[in-house]
């Protein structure tokens with residue numbers, strides 16, 4: 361089934377994710393898909409979850425850190441400035457710590473700790489995650505297209521959700537029973553409880569868990585969400601796709617399909633004067649195409665040729681959309 365038919369067969373589809381190894385075409389295909397849907401009159405946003413966001417390059421418009429920018433009618437693009445969000449995060453943490461513990465100023469050793477945390481790669485992922493939740497919660501668009509970070513990270517993203525969830529559950533449990541005892545102690549001592557700070561911590565944790573729950577439900581919904589994996593006809597991407605299929609199924613996520621990108625047109629072989637170098641490359645790709653058909657056959661949702669130049673700018677994105685989605689992308 362082609363990607364057009366797949367999307368048409370899911371009337372309640374709202375979230376479309378593109379994953380895959382680095383540099384194979386996630387951003388290009390995310391842009392092309394959003395272009396196609398916008399041309400169909402849908403209100404669409406494309407969001408890059410990669411800290412090395414490249415929507416700015418592909419749309420040839422300044423998007424970084426500028427919020428939701430309309431790149432053509434109905435089509436919006438969002439490239440967050442993760443560092444700026446982390447800084448905002450840290451200010452928020454400082455504010456909350458002051459509020460919870462009644463500090464006038466944050467003690468320097470705590471402040472150092474907060475500062476050091478910005479260097480953690482997980483912080484950037486967490487900021488991205490929050491931006492994703494925020495965007496989806498806004499409910500402003502018909503379709504949300506997510507250009508996911510390269511494969512390893514996407515898996516980590518999901519497993520982080522899983523691990524954090526278990527962790528927060530445990531902490532919440534412990535805190536809840538602790539606060540019961542504490543309450544009892546206060547009653548026995550006849551004093552008034554000072555649990556407001558504790559409640560705030562618990563509220564924070566529950567907030568995080570709700571956001572994670574929302575995301576993991578979203579990612580698992582076959583009805584609302586499609587997850588496409590991008591590969592090219594080469595050995596490593598095939599192995600990577602195989603591994604991803606296994607890992608995703610372990611997280612209860614079913615892949616909606618694969619898109620094979622950067623395929624050299626086989627017709628070139630029939631043309632006279634094709635250099636041996638290119639001929640070999642085409643033949644190699646065709647062998648891997650066979651393997652892809654054998655291994656992922658029913659999951660293939662589209663095949664996109666290697667174009668004669670980098671698809672950049674709306675016109676070229678339109679061209680990719682037309683190849684992937686057929687004439688309807690006009």
Ligand SMILES: Nc1ncnc2c1ncn2[C@@H]1O[C@H](COP(=O)(O)OP(=O)(O)OP(=O)(O)O)[C@@H](O)[C@H]1O
Nearest residue numbers: 382383384385386387388510622665666667670671
């Ligand atoms: N079908 C194609 N024909 C020619 N060039 C392509 C094609 N698809 C993608 N490219 C080019 O290949 C490069 C990688 O594509 P793209 O940026 O979409 O990949 P990505 O998976 O988003 O990469 P990253 O993991 O680095 O974010 C880009 O320079 C892009 O213009």
Ligand SMILES: [Mg+2]
Nearest residue numbers: 386387410414
């Ligand atoms: Mg990219």
